[in-house]
Each structure stands twice: as C-alpha cells, then as structure tokens.
Amino acid sequence: xxxxxxxxxxxxxxxxxxxxxxxxxxxxxxxxxxxxxxxxxxxxxxxxxxxxxxxxxxxxxxxxxxxxxxxxxxxxxxxxxxxxxxxxxxxxxxxxxxxxxxxxxxxxxxxxxxxxxxxxxxxxxxxxxxxxxxxxxxxxxxxxxxxxxxxxxxxxxxxxxxxxxxxxxxxxxxxxxxxxxxxxxxxxxxxxxxxxxxxxxxxxxxxxxxxxxxxxxxxxxxxxxxxxxxxxxxxxxxxxxxxxxxxxxxxxxxxxxxxxxxxxxxxxxxxxxxxxxxxxxxxxxxxxxxxxxxxxxxxxx
Amino acid sequence: xxxxxxxxxxxxxxxxxxxxxxxxxxxxxxxxxxxxxxxxxxxxxxxxxxxxxxxxxxxxxxxxxxxxxxxxxxxxxxxxxxxxxxxxxxxxxxxxxxxxxxxxxxxxxxxxxxxxxxxxxxxxxxxxxxxxxxxxxxxxxxxxxxxxxxxxxxxxxxxxxxxxxxxxxxxxxxxxxxxxxxxxxxxxxxxxxxxxxxxxxxxxxxxxxxxxxxxxxxxxxxxxxxxxxxxxxxxxxxxxxxxxxxxxxxxxxxxxxxxxxxxxxxxxxxxxxxxx
Amino acid sequence: xxxxxxxxxxxxxxxxxxxxxxxxxxxxxxxxxxxxxxxxxxxxxxxxxxxxxxxxxxxxxxxxxxxxxxxxxxxxxxxxxxxxxxxxxxxxxxxxxxxxxxxxxxxxxxxxxxxxxxxxxxxxxxxxxxxxxxxxxxxxxxxxxxxxxxxxxxxxxxxxxxxxxxxxxxxxxxxxxxxxxxxxxxxxxxxxxxxxxxxxxxxxxxxxxxxxxxxxxxxxxxxxxxxxxxxxxxxxxxxxxxxxxxxxxxxxxxxxxxxx
Numbered sequence: 001x002x003x004x005x006x007x008x009x010x011x012x013x014x015x016x017x018x019x020x021x022x023x024x025x026x027x028x029x030x031x032x033x034x035x036x037x038x039x040x041x042x043x044x045x046x047x048x049x050x051x052x053x054x055x056x057x058x059x060x061x062x063x064x065x066x067x068x069x070x071x072x073x074x075x076x077x078x079x080x081x082x083x084x085x086x087x088x089x090x091x092x093x094x095x096x097x098x099x100x101x102x103x104x105x106x107x108x109x110x111x112x113x114x115x116x117x118x119x120x121x122x123x124x125x126x127x128x129x130x131x132x133x134x135x136x137x138x139x140x141x142x143x144x145x146x147x148x149x150x151x152x153x154x155x156x157x158x159x160x161x162x163x164x165x166x167x168x169x170x171x172x173x174x175x176x177x178x179x180x181x182x183x184x185x186x187x188x189x190x191x192x193x194x195x196x197x198x199x200x201x202x203x204x205x206x207x208x209x210x211x212x213x214x215x216x217x218x219x220x221x222x223x224x225x226x227x228x229x230x231x232x233x234x235x236x237x238x239x240x241x242x243x244x245x246x247x248x249x250x251x252x253x254x255x256x257x258x259x260x261x262x263x264x265x266x267x268x269x270x271x272x273x274x275x276x277x278x279x280x281x282x283x284x285x286x287x288x289x290x291x292x293x294x295x296x297x298x299x300x301x
Numbered sequence: 302x303x304x305x306x307x308x309x310x311x312x313x314x315x316x317x318x319x320x321x322x323x324x325x326x327x328x329x330x331x332x333x334x335x336x337x338x339x340x341x342x343x344x345x346x347x348x349x350x351x352x353x354x355x356x357x358x359x360x361x362x363x364x365x366x367x368x369x370x371x372x373x374x375x376x377x378x379x380x381x382x383x384x385x386x387x388x389x390x391x392x393x394x395x396x397x398x399x400x401x402x403x404x405x406x407x408x409x410x411x412x413x414x415x416x417x418x419x420x421x422x423x424x425x426x427x428x429x430x431x432x433x434x435x436x437x438x439x440x441x442x443x444x445x446x447x448x449x450x451x452x453x454x455x456x457x458x459x460x461x462x463x464x465x466x467x468x469x470x471x472x473x474x475x476x477x478x479x480x481x482x483x484x485x486x487x488x489x490x491x492x493x494x495x496x497x498x499x500x501x502x503x504x505x506x507x508x509x510x511x512x513x514x515x516x517x518x519x520x521x522x523x524x525x526x527x528x529x530x531x532x533x534x535x536x537x538x539x540x541x542x543x544x545x546x547x548x549x550x551x552x553x554x555x556x557x558x559x560x561x562x563x564x565x566x567x568x569x570x571x572x573x574x575x576x577x
Numbered sequence: 578x579x580x581x582x583x584x585x586x587x588x589x590x591x592x593x594x595x596x597x598x599x600x601x602x603x604x605x606x607x608x609x610x611x612x613x614x615x616x617x618x619x620x621x622x623x624x625x626x627x628x629x630x631x632x633x634x635x636x637x638x639x640x641x642x643x644x645x646x647x648x649x650x651x652x653x654x655x656x657x658x659x660x661x662x663x664x665x666x667x668x669x670x671x672x673x674x675x676x677x678x679x680x681x682x683x684x685x686x687x688x689x690x691x692x693x694x695x696x697x698x699x700x701x702x703x704x705x706x707x708x709x710x711x712x713x714x715x716x717x718x719x720x721x722x723x724x725x726x727x728x729x730x731x732x733x734x735x736x737x738x739x740x741x742x743x744x745x746x747x748x749x750x751x752x753x754x755x756x757x758x759x760x761x762x763x764x765x766x767x768x769x770x771x772x773x774x775x776x777x778x779x780x781x782x783x784x785x786x787x788x789x790x791x792x793x794x795x796x797x798x799x800x801x802x803x804x805x806x807x808x809x810x811x812x813x814x815x816x817x818x819x820x821x822x823x824x825x826x827x828x829x830x831x832x833x834x835x836x837x
Binding site for chain 3 (some may be wrong): 185194195198204205250
Binding site (some may be wrong): 024032036088159162279 | 476527
C-alpha cells in the first residue's frame with residue numbers, strides 16, 4: 001500500500017515540476033506548451049516502460065527492450081525515406097517504416113518450425129542492423145537532414161503541436177491506451193511464462209498464438225510512440241527492472257508500476273534537459289546519462 | 302657564288318620560318334592555358350560567382366546543389382555538397398578545385414594527397430566574401446569583373462540609417478527546430494539591415510533550440526526558410542512576431558545563405574522585411 | 578472409461594523419428610509408469626499425452642475426448658504436467674506460484690475467486706508446502722521447490738497427473754515424500770502417469786508399467802510380469818539381478834559390479 005501511494009505521489013510531483021520548471025516565465029502560453037510536453041512524456045515514458053515489461057515477460061529475457069524487435073530502426077528508416085521524398089520527417093512514414101520492419105521481422109521469425117518466440121529476437125536484431133546501415137546511407141546522402149534523423153533516433157518531447165496535429169496526437173494516444181489495456185490482460189500469462197515454456201503449455205497457454213498477438217500489439221504501440229516522439233532509449237529497458245525490484249514479480253502489479261515509473265522518469269529527465277541547456281537536448285541523452293548510475297545504485301541494494 | 306647565296310637565303314628563311322612557327326605554337330599553348338581552365342566547383346556560392354565573373358565555361362564539374370544560374374545545372378555533376386565523388390572530380394582532370402570548409406574537409410585532404418590545386422572558400426564575414434571574390438578573380442584572370450562585382454556588392458550592402466535593432470528569429474526547419482547561430486556573414490547582413498539574430502549568442506552554426514527558448518527571446522520578426530506554417534503552433538501566440546503578423550516565408554534561402562552576388566538581393570529582401 | 582488413449586501416434590523432430598506408431602491406453606485411477614532407456618521417447622510421449630507436443634500422426638484421447646477437439650484451457654483443467662525441473666526466473670512467493678495453477682479456470686480480467694483460493698489451500702496442504710507459502714520460491718531447496726510445482730499442478734484440479742522424472746535430483750527424503758504423495762493422490766482417484774528412470778521406485782509404486790524402447794512400446798504389464806532379465810537385457814543391454822522386494826511382492830533390480 002505504502003509503495004504504491006509513494007510512487008503516485010512522486011509521479012504527481014514530477015508532473016508539477018515539469019509544469020513549473022523551465023527557462024521561460026510561466027505564462028498561459030508557456031503552460032500550454034509544457035502541458036503538451038507533460039502529456040507526451042507520460043505517454044512515451046509510461047508506454048515504453050510498459051512495453052518493455054511486456055516484452056521482457058514474453059521473452060523471459062532481461063535484456064529485451066521495446067526496440068529489440070526493430071521498431072526504432074524501422075521508424076528511423078521510414079523517417080529517412082520520408083526526408084528524401086518530402087525534405088522533412090513525416091511521422092506517417094516513420095510509423096509505416098516501423099510497421100514494415102515489424103512485418104519483416106514477423107515473416108523471418110515464422111520461417112521453418114522452431115519456437116517463434118526465440119526467432120523473433122534474432123530476426124529483430126538482424127533487421128535492426130540492416131535498417132541502421134540503410135539509415136546511415138541516407139544520412140550520408142543528406143546534409144542538414146542529418147539532424148532530423150538524429151533527433152528521430154534519440155527522441156525528444158519538444159515537438160511542435162498545432163491545431164492540426166493536436167487532434168491526431170490525441171487520437172493516437174487514445175489508441176495506444178487501448179492497446180495497452182489489451183496487453184495488460186496477459187499479465188497472468190507472462191507470470192506463467194517466467195516459470196517455463198513447458199509449464200505454460202501445460203497450463204493451457206498457446207505460446208505461438210500469444211507470441212504473435214503480443215508481438216503485433218507491441219509493435220503497433222511502439223511504432224506509434226516512435227513516430228511521434230522518436231526512439232527514446234533506456235526507459236523501456238531499465239524501468240521494468242526497477243519496477244520488479246520494487247513491486248515484485250507479479251505482472252499484475254509491476255506493469256502498472258512500470259507505467260508510472262516510466263512516466264515519472266521521463267518527465268524528470270525532460271525537465272532536466274530543459275534546464276541544462278538552451279538547446280533542445282534530445283531527452284534520450286539525459287535518460288541514459290542519468291538512468292545508468294541510478295540503476296546501478298538500485299541494483300546493488 | 303649563286304649557290305651559296307641561294308643556300309644562305311634558304312637557311313635564313315627556314316630559320317625565320319621555324320622561329321615563327323615555334324613562337325606561334327608557344328603562344329597558342331599559353332592561350333590554351335588561360336582559356337582552357339578546368340575548374341571543379343564544390344561550392345554553390347562559388348559557382349554563382351564564377352558565372353558572374355564570366356568564367357562559367359571554365360567549370361567542368363559542379364555539385365547537385367549548384368543550381369544557379371540555369372546554365373550551372375547543365376554542368377556535369379560530381380556528387381552532392383556533403384559527399385562529392387573524388388573519383389569523378391579527378392576524372393575530369395581539373396586544374397583547380399574549389400571547396401568549402403569546414404564541411405568538405407575530408408575531400409580537401411584527399412585532393413591534397415593527389416596534389417590537385419585547391420581553392421578554399423570559408424568566408425566568415427562580408428569582407429572575407431569580397432576578398433575571396435577578388436582572389437578567385439585573379440586566378441581566372443578576370444580581375445576587372447571581380448572588382449566590379451565586389452564594388453557592386455559593397456555599394457548595395459550598406460548599413461541602413463535607422464539605429465533601431467529589430468530582433469529576428471530565423472527558422473531553418475521545424476522538426477526538430479533548427480535555427481541559425483553565430484553564422485558569420487548572415488548575422489552581419491542582418492545587422493546592416495538593422496536587425497539582430499536572437500540566437501546570435503549560440504556558438505554552433507545550426508543549433509537546435511527549444512520552443513520555450515524562442516518564446517522567451519520574443520523575436521519581433523520571424524523568417525521561415527521552410528514551407529511549414531507556424532500560425533497554429535501552441536504557445537507561440539505571445540511572440541511579438543506572431544502577434545503583429547510579422548512572419549515571413551518568402552525569402553529565398555539561397556539569397557541569404559550563400560556568400561555570392563545574390564546576397565545583394567537577399568539584403569534587399571531583408572531590408573524590406575525589417576523596415577516594413 | 579479410459580483416462581488416456583493413444584492411437585497410432587508418431588512423432589518426429591526434424592528428420593528423426595522419436596515415436597513410431599504407438600498405441601496404448603490407461604484406465605482411470607491407474608498409476609502408470611513409463612520406463613525405458615535414454616532416447617526411448619518417454620519424455621516426448623509424456624508431452625504428447627498432455628498436449629504440449631502435437632504428434633504428426635495419430636490421435637490422443639483424454640477422458641474420451643480427442644485433444645484436438647478441446648481447447649487448451651479445458652484440456653489443462655483435465656490433465657496437468659509436472660516437468661522434471663523448473664527454473665523460476667522471477668522470485669514469486671510460493672502461494673503465488675501455486676495460484677498460477679488456477680489459470681485454466683480464470684478468464685482475462687477475472688480476479689481470483691473463493692473456489693480458486695480454496696483449491697490453492699488444498700494443494701498447499703496436500704503437497705506439504707503450507708509452511709513455505711509466504712516464502713520466495715528461490716529460497717527453497719530443490720526438493721521443496723519440486724513439491725511446490727506439484728502443488729501448482731494439483732491446484733489445476735486435474736483428473737490426470739503427468740510427471741516427468743519427479744524423483745531425479747531429489748534426495749532420499751524427498752524422493753520418498755513425493756512418491757508417497759502420488760500414491761495417496763492415486764488412492765483418492767487421481768490417474769497418475771510418471772516417467773521414471775528409477776526402475777525400483779517405478780516397480781514399487783506403479784500398478785502398471787510401459788517399457789519403451791526406440792520409439793515403440795516394447796512391453797507393457799505389471800511390474801511383476803514386465804521386469805525380467807530378458808526385457809532388461811534387450812532394452813538396457815545390461816545384466817542385472819532381480820529379487821523380490823522384502824516387504825512387497827514386486828521385483829527389485831540390483832546391479833552387480835563386474836569382476837567380483
């Protein structure tokens with residue numbers, strides 16, 4: 001009881017801090033700007049951590065994170081292709097790129113029998129490498145577009161919101177919440193998988209079907225996130241571990257905790273990046289720099 | 302005695318003939334040297350300058366970005382601005398390659414190793430732009446034209462009388478937001494036109510800045526060098542430029558970003574916008 | 578009614594045939610032991626029986642229903658499986674481990690009901706792990722862990738319990754404890770099928786044995802009829818001494834070191 005209340009309070013504190021702290025004076029316009037960042041931060045941080053927890057549960061692998069299946073590199077590739085065509089990053093292209101790579105990963109993993117789940121990781125890693133190389137090529141071809149791809153790869157919350165994309169973003173967030181709830185229902189299955197694949201099969205879980213379902217839902221969700229804010233790293237990998245350390249192995253508890261912790265962490269990182277420098281620091285830089293020592297500290301306890 | 306006289310005549314004539322031919326041949330070669338300049342220009346600005354000087358025909362290779370004047374587009378392409386192909390450059394057997402620093406440092410080193418003649422362009426002020434024009438004019442033996450060009454630019458790019466300094470924010474791209482930092486001659490141009498770049502304090506050429514920072518610095522004029530509309534941006538309504546509808550998207554980027562003759566046009570446009 | 582019926586099943590992995598056209602059945606309430614040398618296909622057979630593996634040919638019937646016709650959750654309500662070893666990547670509390678055995682009875686967002694907590698209590702008591710219920714699973718010894726896994730399988734309230742080598746890796750005390758537990762469960766009507774390396778234990782506790790050899794059933798019958806020198810020599814290529822157990826009318830096998 002105590003712990004849950006505590007993290008919710010910290011979360012609310014982070015929201016408050018994110019709204020109040022910043023280089024400019026808090027006018028109503030700046031407030032609007034910061035609220036957008038807060039919403040995006042909660043959305044991205046929470047969902048990335050949540051997906052990380054789901055994927056780590058499905059694969060039984062503590063090193064798996066949302067981009068293992070190739071969605072980040074796919075989004076970067078889609079975005080780069082968008083740049084070549086439109087001259088600027090088009091979120092739709094990033095999303096399609098992410099889905100496209102997901103499709104390829106899926107197809108590769110289905111070749112020949114064997115456990116789909118295991119092949120997914122391999123396929124994801126391979127596709128990531130391929131996409132990264134292709135993105136490198138497009139980066140070489142471009143000049144200043146380098147920036148855009150870099151920011152897509154590192155992720156930032158300072159995207160411009162205007163009347164046209166505001167509605168789209170709200171819709172996407174709503175869809176994402178739906179996907180998240182859909183994935184949450186598998187909390188028991190994830191618990192069971194951690195105790196062995198055969199145990200899971202013996203209890204009536206269809207691993208093949210589950211892997212496909214979770215893969216599709218998370219790929220979609222991650223694709224949405226990356227196409228809006230870019231590939232913010234570290235959150236999806238480490239927050240689920242912290243959540244398990246604090247809230248135990250039951251996914252019923254640690255998945256929502258991951259969401260809140262992820263959101264909190266990203267909000268604080270984003271506030272820090274606002275304060276450190278005049279430039280728009282990609283928040284992924286801060287999450288990694290800050291997160292690593294913090295994680296090490298927590299792990300030693 | 303007749304034979305020796307005839308012989309002497311033949312010898313002298315032949316000698317004179319041979320001397321004439323040699324002189325002509327030598328002279329012709331020299332003529333070839335001057336009109337047969339083979340220049341590869343990796344700098345769109347320099348390409349414009351060369352054409353303005355009348356040496357357009359001497360250019361045998363350009364980048365894909367060299368798009369002005371029209372004739373430049375027809376010249377053989379050796380690659381783009383960031384990644385020109387050394388092979389293609391060398392294949393053209395140029396006797397001069399013009400490049401930009403710092404962007405093309407890698408190419409410079411490669412060409413130096415191949416002992417190819419290089420002219421480096423990296424003007425960080427208007428004076429340096431003028432100097433480079435003069436220098437290149439000397440090299441291609443168009444000093445006259447070079448002097449006229451520099452004169453033309455000097456007389457047309459002069460500081461405006463009013464002392465008020467208007468704050469300007471220039472946006473190169475929206476995603477992420479890229480503006481212009483301490484970019485040398487552009488900032489100078491702005492100052493001459495009676496304005497100041499709100500981000501002139503940033504050391505980078507093309508810094509990525511946050512929206513809050515822009516709002517905080519409250520520019521009076523916004524110049525967009527990309528096609529996106531900024532009217533609906535959340536939080537931008539308080540910016541003086543937006544409130545007073547002083548957002549301009551109609552300047553040709555090349556007029557103000559290239560250290561070339563069209564800076565005059567660019568300067569005129571800037572004045573028009575700033576003094577409106 | 579037969580608890581289990583297997584008709585002409587064949588299973589191969591890649592190009593190797595592991596089970597070759599096997600047919601057998603097991604009565605309700607029977608305590609069946611599957612024995613045989615390594616590679617005979619015993620573990621594979623067990624997995625096919627509980628639906629973890631699907632044979633390329635043939636049919637498996639659980640309580641007269643074809644496995645292919647029942648959905649996986651209802652199948653898990655009828656038959657449960659205890660693997661040889663369980664590795665717990667996440668350190669669940671013992672009672673939470675056992676609670677997961679109720680999965681086949683719960684739908685997606687359903688919370689555990691009274692009947693589920695009761696089944697868990699019952700299973701914890703039966704497997705004698707009640708005292709550990711609040712302890713994290715990885716703090717238990719392997720024998721204790723195995724009992725917890727058994728408790729989880731019992732929480733499924735199956736009609737048939739399958740166990741893969743339940744006693745290997747266990748010390749004497751735990752071996753005895755598990756086999757006694759299985760005997761008790763069987764006496765109360767649970768059909769039990771275990772794969773066992775330990776021929777003596779199998780002989781002691783199982784009513785009927787299936788001797789597998791190279792993917793087929795070499796012989797089936799009571800321990801008394803099946804365990805003899807001929808069978809063992811053929812299948813295990815080993816000479817043994819067989820003596821009647823001093824306290825029960827079942828054969829026990831003794832090895833004899835050569836050269837003495």
